[in-house]
Amino acid sequence: MSAIVVAIDAMGGDHGPSVTVPAAVAALRADADLSIALVGREEAIGALLSGSESLGGRLRVVHAPEVVGMDESPAIALRTKKQSSMRVAIDLVKAGDAQACVSAGNTGALMATSRFVLKTLGGIERPAIAGVLPTINGRTYMLDLGANVDCTASQLLQFAIMGSSLVSALEHKESPSVGLLNVGTEDIKGNETVKQAGELLRASGLRFHGNVEGDDIYRGTVDVVVCDGFVGNVALKTSEGLAQMLSATLRAEFGRNPLTRLAALCAMPVLRSFKRTVDHRRYNGASLLGLQGVVVKSHGSADAFAYGFAIERAVEEVRMGLATRIGEQVERLQQRAGA
Amino acid sequence: MSAIVVAIDAMGGDHGPSVTVPAAVAALRADADLSIALVGREEAIGALLSGSESLGGRLRVVHAPEVVGMDESPAIALRTKKQSSMRVAIDLVKAGDAQACVSAGNTGALMATSRFVLKTLGGIERPAIAGVLPTINGRTYMLDLGANVDCTASQLLQFAIMGSSLVSALEHKESPSVGLLNVGTEDIKGNETVKQAGELLRASGLRFHGNVEGDDIYRGTVDVVVCDGFVGNVALKTSEGLAQMLSATLRAEFGRNPLTRLAALCAMPVLRSFKRTVDHRRYNGASLLGLQGVVVKSHGSADAFAYGFAIERAVEEVRMGLATRIGEQVERLQQRAGA
Numbered sequence: 001m002s003a004i005v006v007a008i009d010a011m012g013g014d015h016g017p018s019v020t021v022p023a024a025v026a027a028l029r030a031d032a033d034l035s036i037a038l039v040g041r042e043e044a045i046g047a048l049l050s051g052s053e054s055l056g057g058r059l060r061v062v063h064a065p066e067v068v069g070m071d072e073s074p075a076i077a078l079r080t081k082k083q084s085s086m087r088v089a090i091d092l093v094k095a096g097d098a099q100a101c102v103s104a105g106n107t108g109a110l111m112a113t114s115r116f117v118l119k120t121l122g123g124i125e126r127p128a129i130a131g132v133l134p135t136i137n138g139r140t141y142m143l144d145l146g147a148n149v150d151c152t153a154s155q156l157l158q159f160a161i162m163g164s165s166l167v168s169a170l171e172h173k174e175s176p177s178v179g180l181l182n183v184g185t186e187d188i189k190g191n192e193t194v195k196q197a198g199e200l201l202r203a204s205g206l207r208f209h210g211n212v213e214g215d216d217i218y219r220g221t222v223d224v225v226v227c228d229g230f231v232g233n234v235a236l237k238t239s240e241g242l243a244q245m246l247s248a249t250l251r252a253e254f255g256r257n258p259l260t261r262l263a264a265l266c267a268m269p270v271l272r273s274f275k276r277t278v279d280h281r282r283y284n285g286a287s288l289l290g291l292q293g294v295v296v297k298s299h300g301s302a303d304a305f306a307y308g309f310a311i312e313r314a315v316e317e318v319r320m321g322l323a324t325r326i327g328e329q330v331e332r333l334q335q336r337a338g339a
Numbered sequence: 340m341s342a343i344v345v346a347i348d349a350m351g352g353d354h355g356p357s358v359t360v361p362a363a364v365a366a367l368r369a370d371a372d373l374s375i376a377l378v379g380r381e382e383a384i385g386a387l388l389s390g391s392e393s394l395g396g397r398l399r400v401v402h403a404p405e406v407v408g409m410d411e412s413p414a415i416a417l418r419t420k421k422q423s424s425m426r427v428a429i430d431l432v433k434a435g436d437a438q439a440c441v442s443a444g445n446t447g448a449l450m451a452t453s454r455f456v457l458k459t460l461g462g463i464e465r466p467a468i469a470g471v472l473p474t475i476n477g478r479t480y481m482l483d484l485g486a487n488v489d490c491t492a493s494q495l496l497q498f499a500i501m502g503s504s505l506v507s508a509l510e511h512k513e514s515p516s517v518g519l520l521n522v523g524t525e526d527i528k529g530n531e532t533v534k535q536a537g538e539l540l541r542a543s544g545l546r547f548h549g550n551v552e553g554d555d556i557y558r559g560t561v562d563v564v565v566c567d568g569f570v571g572n573v574a575l576k577t578s579e580g581l582a583q584m585l586s587a588t589l590r591a592e593f594g595r596n597p598l599t600r601l602a603a604l605c606a607m608p609v610l611r612s613f614k615r616t617v618d619h620r621r622y623n624g625a626s627l628l629g630l631q632g633v634v635v636k637s638h639g640s641a642d643a644f645a646y647g648f649a650i651e652r653a654v655e656e657v658r659m660g661l662a663t664r665i666g667e668q669v670e671r672l673q674q675r676a677g678a
Contacts, residue, residue: 071525135584136587146522149529149530150530183569183573190569191488192489194569213573214572214573214575214576214578214579215579215580216580217577217580218577218580218581219583219584229522230522230529230533231573233522233553234520234570234573234574235553235574235577236553237552237554238553238554238556238557238574239578240553241553241554241555241556241558242556242557242581242582244475244554245473245474245557245558246617249475250613253609253610253613254609256609256612260609262605263605263606263608264609266601266602266605266606267593267603267606267609269599269602270593270595270603270606273595274588274589274592277588278584278585278588
């Protein structure tokens with residue numbers, strides 16, 4: 001048995017096993033310290049595994065007969081689908097048979113189930129979803145991306161603590177800078193909750209940069225951008241929509257006539273390299289933070305290449321002991337606040 | 340005297356008269372039915388007006404000695420700068436000497452001063468800022484973009500009514516579709532305020548599409564996207580940041596070496612045409628809606644080309660009788676609700 005075991009919800013996502021199985025096999029080939037439990041319908045998974053795979057026994061299939069639908073109510077999924085691939089994968093983490101769960105399934109159900117089964121860390125009221133985004137000079141982490149549509153100031157502070165721990169673990173930064181997403185940089189800007197969160201952050205002991213605005217996200221002004229899940233979700237999806245629109249427009253311009261198609265041919269290597277740099281698939285994998293265990297959510301539409309990044313994220317979080325780090329950081333800052 | 344008079348806050352914005360004066364002259368040349376009052380420091384404006392301008396007396400300069408700073412507190416600007424170019428321009432609208440005011444100045448001060456001087460329309464609690472954005476198949480209008488960081492459900496309904504009137508006036512659409520920006524399309528999604536707003540919108544008599552997500556903005560799913568000013572401001576600025584990042588990355592890729600620079604040369608006409616299509620300057624000009632008068636805010640960093648679009652917007656709103664239309668629409672829907 002190797003060092004790290006990841007449980008994969010093989011049925012989750014728009015494409016299910018046709019993505020999760022090849023992604024799992026590729027991840028095992030790339031990392032000899034990794035074992036994977038593919039959780040889901042045995043026959044669906046087995047059909048995609050050729051018998052010739054020589055992975056040193058690091059891949060096993062755990063049968064789970066049920067599947068949580070992408071549009072299913074999280075509460076109903078949690079209550080009625082105890083044999084779903086998602087639930088069984090999370091149960092494996094709870095039982096200590098795996099150290100992390102990766103799923104491309106229904107986000108709400110994944111959050112509700114993870115929270116119910118794994119429980120939150122001490123000092124954390126509600127878990128949050130953290131994603132990584134490309135910036136002009138690197139990458140930035142942002143949370144919450146949609147788990148919490150109504151947040152209090154102290155929850156925003158908890159998000160900041162978790163985000164800071166995440167970046168310090170994944171990017172090996174001692175003291176990541178934290179920005180509070182707002183409608184202006186001055187302290188007096190924003191709604192009441194955000195203003196209170198600003199006060200808590202200034203007193204927190206974290207490296208608080210202050211307020212940041214929407215354009216600071218992609219400028220890489222800070223390592224961690226903190227916001228409530230409503231705002232974070234809108235910002236993320238707006239970005240997706242804009243990127244799609246720009247890319248469709250660029251394609252249309254290059255396809256306009258024989259001359260522009262020739263120009264496209266000529267510019268192809270550069271456009272390819274551009275696409276690679278900003279390829280959202282490389283940023284796939286959002287961390288469910290604040291749980292007693294590692295859970296990573298892949299985009300529902302991810303292909304096997306993108307899914308691989310979500311698995312990598314989970315492995316790295318286990319390797320760096322993320323959940324323990326967050327727990328310690330919360331405790332340290334609470335003692336500081338109490339002192 | 341020609342049909343429409345626009346009062347321009349000549350000192351507002353990052354560049355002041357060096358942008359506003361040439362933009363005004365160009366607008367007058369393009370539209371023989373337009374008169375402009377350039378409001379600000381006479382000597383600064385005069386220095387940029389060559390005596391040879393033959394504009395048939397349609398341009399006049401109105402002296403205003405004070406300037407509202409870009410970072411000044413709106414409350415202080417309103418209380419202490421009664422001779423500012425911004426205030427005097429709005430006063431001209433109030434006095435009936437102009438039908439619209441255009442300013443690239445401090446947004447908060449422009450909103451506070453407009454509201455104080457012009458007053459809101461009956462049935463509108465708070466004015467909102469509406470902008471226009473490119474979509475894959477045209478354009479969409481979005482409000483609020485930052486005037487109101489805390490909104491009630493009934494205010495969101497009022498934004499929807501105003502946005503609908505705006506699109507019907509500017510795009511000549513009988514019954515524009517309205518979407519409520521949310522974190523999912525199902526009715527049960529979102530925070531309490533948004534859920535209540537959804538109920539109000541379903542009962543409103545507007546053509547309510549339902550919830551839309553961030554990626555629907557640039558997809559052009561609806562004609563009007565309604566959200567509170569916090570979310571709208573973040574979505575807009577996030578878009579600006581992403582567009583800048585992508586454009587900088589594309590430039591870097593094309594500038595990498597002699598070969599890529601050759602490719603850039605070859606692709607130049609297409610890239611230019613692409614840039615023109617998505618040029619944010621063409622979308623410059625945000626409408627302050629819900630006032631007894633037309634006020635348009637230009638982006639602070641606008642150049643003369645961009646500023647011209649803000650002037651055009653103001654002219655079109657006057658021509659279409661926007662304020663009256665909004666007033667009538669509010670009344671009609673209120674009667675409907677009361678009936």
